[in-house]
Amino acid sequence: MSETPAAHGQYVQSLARGLSVIRAFDADHVSMTLSEVSRRTGLTRATARRFLLTLVELGYMRTDGRNFELTALVLALGYSYLSGQTLPQLAQPLLEDLSRKISESTSASILDGQEIVYVARIHTRRLMRVGIAVGTRFPAYATSMGRVLLAGLPEPALEQYLAEVHLEPLTERTVTDTAVLREEIRRIREAGWAVVDQELEAGLRSVAVPVRGPGGEVIAAINTSMQASLGAGGSTLEEAVAGVLPHLQQASATITAALEARS
Known part of the structure; x- marks a missing residue:
């Protein structure tokens, strides 16, 4: 049985968590608060906040101070x-x-x-x-x-x-x-x-x-x-x-x- 990336040290947990934040947004969850993102991803509020603010800084997300939304830049990933x-x-x-x-x-x-x-x-x-x-x-x-x-x-x-x-x-x-x-x-x-x-x-x-x-x-x-x-x-x-x-x-x-x- 082949090893998973995590098993042989090739797994980057922070990248996986960041992607989980992006995937949490969909047609039914276009705009979410920090608490909602935390709940949908299973991340703590502090961790979810760091990823959300990083995505805002990179231009993949926008916020009004309470709610977060993906921007069109996320399409470039695909x-x-x-x-x-x-x-x-x-x-x-x-x-x-x-x-x-x-x-x-x-x-x-x-x-x-x-x-x-x-x-x-x-x-x-x-x-x-x-x-x-x-x-x-x-x-x-x-x-x-x-x-x-x-x-x-x-x-x-x-x-x-x-x-x-x-x-x-x-x-x-x-x-x-x-x-x-x-x-x-x-x-x-x-x-x-x-x-x-x-x-x-x-x-x-x-x-x-x-x-x-x-x-x-x-x-x-x-x-x-x-x-x-x-x-x-x-x-x-x-x-x-x-x-x-x-x-x-x-x-x-x-x-x-x-x-x-x-x-």
């Missing part, structure tokens, strides 16, 4: 790993985390001609008649990720797409008017996100945001899909968007920052 990964490898664990937070299926895709191609996928339950996996293709015009990707095209490329695409009615809600689709894509450019309600398949709605490359260009999209009657955050379309959009935007920002760190 970028050394993330920056060496491909887009699907980057997206997969973040989509898994996103799926756990919102209890819905999540995906990432890229634009290939007139279609989107799934490059990562986490599913919580079967929502569509057609199964979705890495490599699955759908027409861009009828999907939230597709519309986000179309919104990221230069204007000449978008106009060429609109001139060539055949807008087939996949459901009774599918947009089949080029002028209407053009106007929706322009709205998405301004808003920075897209929602499609039962245009690809009846009973299915989805919300998507772009993923940008180091130069600011849209290189991919991520989304979450849900049943139209059971949308996360509520039953109406507005409530569904409000329930998932901030989480999608946070995941997208993390992927984008990792891509920038790799460049």
Whole structure:
């Protein structure tokens, strides 16, 4: 049986304790007092205080004198790993985390001609008649990720797409008017996100945001899909968007920052 690092003197207890303080903060414990950190980590108040103040001094944490919160600098701790990964490898664990937070299926895709191609996928339950996996293709015009990707095209490329695409009615809600689709894509450019309600398949709605490359260009999209009657955050379309959009935007920002760190 192999020895643990602690058993042969290679274990740095202070480092382990410092990391335990960072890990004590999560979505349910965004801001904590010294006593709360002490309780969650099992450290004494004096020890927890030293680590918290050290993290504040290094810029990984902020405090108002009573409550402590992590800063965005803590993300840099993971970028050394993330920056060496491909887009699907980057997206997969973040989509898994996103799926756990919102209890819905999540995906990432890229634009290939007139279609989107799934490059990562986490599913919580079967929502569509057609199964979705890495490599699955759908027409861009009828999907939230597709519309986000179309919104990221230069204007000449978008106009060429609109001139060539055949807008087939996949459901009774599918947009089949080029002028209407053009106007929706322009709205998405301004808003920075897209929602499609039962245009690809009846009973299915989805919300998507772009993923940008180091130069600011849209290189991919991520989304979450849900049943139209059971949308996360509520039953109406507005409530569904409000329930998932901030989480999608946070995941997208993390992927984008990792891509920038790799460049």
